[in-house]
Amino acid sequence: MNKLKMKVDLNGLILNNPVTVASGTYGFGREYSELIDLNQIGAISVKGLTLEPREGNEGRRMVETPMGMINSVGLQNPGVHYFIENEIEFLRQFDTKIIANINGNTIEEYCEMARILSAEDVDSIELNISCPNVKNGGLAFGTDSLVVREVVAKVRKASKKHLIVKLSPNVTDIKTIAKIVEEEGADCISLINTMAGMAIDIHGRKPFLRRGSGGLSGPAIKPIALKMVYDVHSVVNIPVLGMGGIANATDALEFILAGASAIAIGTANFSNPYAPIEIKKGIEDYMRHYGEVDINTLIGNLRI
Amino acid sequence: MNKLKMKVDLNGLILNNPVTVASGTYGFGREYSELIDLNQIGAISVKGLTLEPREGNEGRRMVETPMGMINSVGLQNPGVHYFIENEIEFLRQFDTKIIANINGNTIEEYCEMARILSAEDVDSIELNISCPNVKNGGLAFGTDSLVVREVVAKVRKASKKHLIVKLSPNVTDIKTIAKIVEEEGADCISLINTMAGMAIDIHGRKPFLRRGSGGLSGPAIKPIALKMVYDVHSVVNIPVLGMGGIANATDALEFILAGASAIAIGTANFSNPYAPIEIKKGIEDYMRHYGEVDINTLIGNLRI
Amino acid sequence: MKFVGKVKLLKKQIINEENFSFIIERKNEMGLVLPGQFFNLSATKVGYPMLKRPISVSEVGENTIEFTIKIIGAGTKAMLDYNEGESIELVGPLGNGFEYYGYRKILVIGGGIGIAPLKGLINSLKKETVEIHSVLGYRDVPYIYEDFKARSEKIEIMSENDDRYRIGYVTEPVASLLEKNSYDMIYVCGPHPMLRSLTDLFNSKGIRAQLLMEEKMACGIGACLVCTCKTKSGDFGFKHSRMCKDGPMFYSDEVIFDE
Amino acid sequence: MKFVGKVKLLKKQIINEENFSFIIERKNEMGLVLPGQFFNLSATKVGYPMLKRPISVSEVGENTIEFTIKIIGAGTKAMLDYNEGESIELVGPLGNGFEYYGYRKILVIGGGIGIAPLKGLINSLKKETVEIHSVLGYRDVPYIYEDFKARSEKIEIMSENDDRYRIGYVTEPVASLLEKNSYDMIYVCGPHPMLRSLTDLFNSKGIRAQLLMEEKMACGIGACLVCTCKTKSGDFGFKHSRMCKDGPMFYSDEVIFDE
Ligand SMILES: Cc1cc2nc3c(=O)[nH]c(=O)nc-3n(C[C@H](O)[C@H](O)[C@H](O)COP(=O)(O)OP(=O)(O)OC[C@H]3O[C@@H](n4cnc5c(N)ncnc54)[C@H](O)[C@@H]3O)c2cc1C
Ligand SMILES: Cc1cc2nc3c(=O)[nH]c(=O)nc-3n(C[C@H](O)[C@H](O)[C@H](O)COP(=O)(O)OP(=O)(O)OC[C@H]3O[C@@H](n4cnc5c(N)ncnc54)[C@H](O)[C@@H]3O)c2cc1C
Ligand SMILES: Cc1cc2nc3c(=O)[nH]c(=O)nc-3n(C[C@H](O)[C@H](O)[C@H](O)COP(=O)(O)O)c2cc1C
Ligand SMILES: Cc1cc2nc3c(=O)[nH]c(=O)nc-3n(C[C@H](O)[C@H](O)[C@H](O)COP(=O)(O)O)c2cc1C
């Protein structure tokens, strides 16, 4: 059995293999560490952090939909300081990269968090621009080109760490947003975050979620995510971290062929805690079957 | 058993019941008329018409995805003149409303078709603004506010028929688009059309669809469609014809409670040809169970 | 220790039109399995519905585990299609389970399918040392009450509609039992409104019970935070605990019922 | 006449690791069912995968219909889970089927699972009046060839890998049969490359065959236009025909193979 080259380089962030786990689906790794070997995961993007601790939204927070789920956790997290003091060390035991997913109410909050994390032992900062912008009537930062330019530029200045910007899919033209993100100095783009979605309890005549609506994730959105990853990869030169509904090795390979240098597994962890390991193995099997020795030759390798 | 009032008024277009079938999924009704009683359907939106006949895209045109499908039929249709001469009369045998779904390469084509159909025995014109705008680099008409305003205004002038404008979901802010459509004189808004999506054959290393990508429909997109219907209903005063992944009576009732005055069934016809009849019956059962006598009291009747 | 994988369905038993039970093989890798804990079960072999369904253990044998399941929606309906001899994918045991060490006189209160996990509890208590009083409530015809009958010093079976039993809700007999007895611990599992009204009763009397609660779950292990339970924190504050990991057993004086 | 609804699975038979057959009850509402026609079958009771799967009839009995199915992906794999006695939702019969009235000497050419619908064809032809020559090709070990053996005047069984049979593709024996015989009609069903190379052969000889073709389908009845087949129109033009409604049988000289 030949040794396969599975390392991928996300523009300075080097992963042992392209299989990572998505923010908000893996906590800080503690719970899943009891079930699977975290050393086998390329990177862990931790639960979305905010400057101050947050209790998140009131329940009910989740409803299942056809091959998907809508969540409105509302960024419940212990805050960036708690993370630094109590979680980094735990994660550092494992041979996996740590991505700190950050979320702000204002551009200043994003910058402040980026500054704080610059001095800490994390491998990358993932700027989640799907958060509602309190100064802008609650519209997500990531849906307005001007705001995207400003927040990425300022965070870039605030920190020299490897910077991933995570895009919202709820936009008309993701290519334009991606180009702005690249221009303003992001090292890598991750996409997609959840899509705005809703489900209604016809007996109670109210939305299932206390907050009315939430974010749709899971296999249902995979075709949309794949198209966006393909589109973004076609217009930027920085690497893409693809996600959205990936549940098996075939899905992961679709994203890699579409141009993702690495992929993240979110919702699929819930239905199958072994998903990251099975997907990594499935990618390796595919490579052996087709005599590929380096995962990098597959990235964006589509015959169109 | 009480008699239920199932008639709904889409701002001048009065349907016997709120269950309609979506354009492109029902041809001109001929094939389904061999399987189900078309008199039970509130309205039939016919296969998207163009000024000239079109052969559509080369195959492969369809791929199944988790609880969805992506199609790229490419508006294969016999043209508006053939429709007028050969299809209207057939459909008129049934006690159902005829909605002519029109598609143009240019604003002039849309207007020309609206003018032609004004003189014909159809009950409504549905303006599909998800078509690629050839003058605008192929971006869909429906994604640019200025273009939306222009095309709706001009078609409104070209025809006095009942006018439905069908929105594309691939936009950042569907509320703004909907308000423009209302301002320019549409009688009704239908949504959603399919979402941009893609699937890749990892063995052939190419997209499954010859055209690369296509439109995603089916239960997978239901939560997204429902949220958009809810959002649009909350900002316009004209009625909404809701669709996107409706497969059973619960789904249909979710849309009605979210604000849809009528609903359309698309992809679900394929998996269950009886879907329109079963859904109509399911809505009636729900009304009886809760002692509702008029479907109109359910529309938008959400306790939030 | 948690198990992730497939186990064989050894026995499927139809209880009535709404309820059935599964006996599956218990694997060594599962370690201890406590009453009140649950497993997350795949509803189908084809993976649809997508999310696993949390189901409490209703009996733990040496080499077997029993689940008692009520058909509620698509997932539990589909589960019924597993054939004996087939494998079911599951994760568990999950959650904290009941605390029951050292109590000598207990009251168990169950409503509907909520009776299933309590059955696991009473059957794991030694007859010689624990006195059990039971109050079981049903909407219609009672089921799975035999072990409670056999094992309880006192038992009250209520039904909302079956007049061969005492008609009414469990709250009434519970109130009178509390007047006449003092219990080392009370255990409750049942629908939300029942938990809520009993908690009001307990709070008014200054006593506490162990509640086995429910919320929609995704991961089931505490990582995704969708299964929130509002609990007290300090004197006036609250926090969002995880039903799956910090629960599903919560003490009645910890929980904030505010809907 | 088309049937929409559920029918009982009377018999399920495992042919080998990759193939199985279903015998279902034939309903009156189905009317005539012709060889070459197909039904659209639900893959599972839970409705996932969502779209029905088109499967040709491989035998039509008085009160039964047989399907022979190869496991390809998630849908056909899931189908195998139906138990005898359960109901399967289906729509059909669909498509045009073979034309076979009045032919006296025919050649049937099948590849892999494509042999199944041809079995339905030959078994519906009267022995006394029709002379049948058969060429069957397999990747590995041949299966469902018994009826062809019993019914054919000449038969050639090919395999790509099983050297107890003639090794190679069906095109070779077909070419030599065509040298020595003249057929009233030729019927072909099999994988796309086989249809294509045989069509080249037929075109070069100026003869025509009936091809049973395949394309991904949604509605199966001709309404959605996703299952396109490029066919000739006039001398130089083309049109997009519907595989499900205008086919799945097309004459070899009508089809444009351009991929
Ligand atoms: C810790 C824990 C332990 C449990 N233990 C047990 C146990 O031992 N035994 C047991 O039987 N159960 C148990 N449950 C409950 C069990 O998990 C649920 O009953 C099960 O998950 C329901 O899944 P389902 O797919 O059948 O229903 P779902 O599809 O999830 O439906 C749930 C409810 O929502 C309704 N619904 C769905 N969609 C709509 C809509 N659009 N509009 C209105 N209503 C809708 C359904 O009709 C149903 O009433 C436990 C739960 C937890 C959290
Ligand atoms: C008119 C007609 C008649 C037919 N008659 C018969 C018959 O009698 N018997 C019979 O067995 N079949 C028949 N077929 C074929 C049958 O319909 C198909 O085999 C079946 O629909 C496949 O469904 P599936 O879900 O098993 O596979 P699918 O999931 O649809 O997969 C099809 C193929 O695509 C591959 N695939 C899926 N996703 C990906 C991905 N992301 N990347 C790469 N590859 C992928 C699968 O591995 C597989 O090779 C007929 C078809 C037609 C149109
Ligand atoms: C329960 C849950 C919580 C999430 N929380 C976050 C978060 O805190 N920050 C973030 O950037 N994305 C968050 N996401 C989005 C995921 O990281 C991912 O982008 C999305 O779910 C799509 O991938 P999937 O379909 O594989 O889940 C969350 C998703 C889920 C399901
Ligand atoms: C095969 C197919 C063809 C379609 N063709 C058209 C069309 O010609 N015009 C149009 O406005 N919408 C068209 N649509 C979109 C549907 O009318 C509908 O908006 C969409 O499919 C969402 O509904 P559904 O999920 O119930 O299918 C088509 C959809 C499908 C699946």
Ligand code: FES
């Ligand atoms: S279900 Fe994920 S934290 Fe409880």
Ligand code: FES
């Ligand atoms: S599958 Fe719909 S037209 Fe053929």
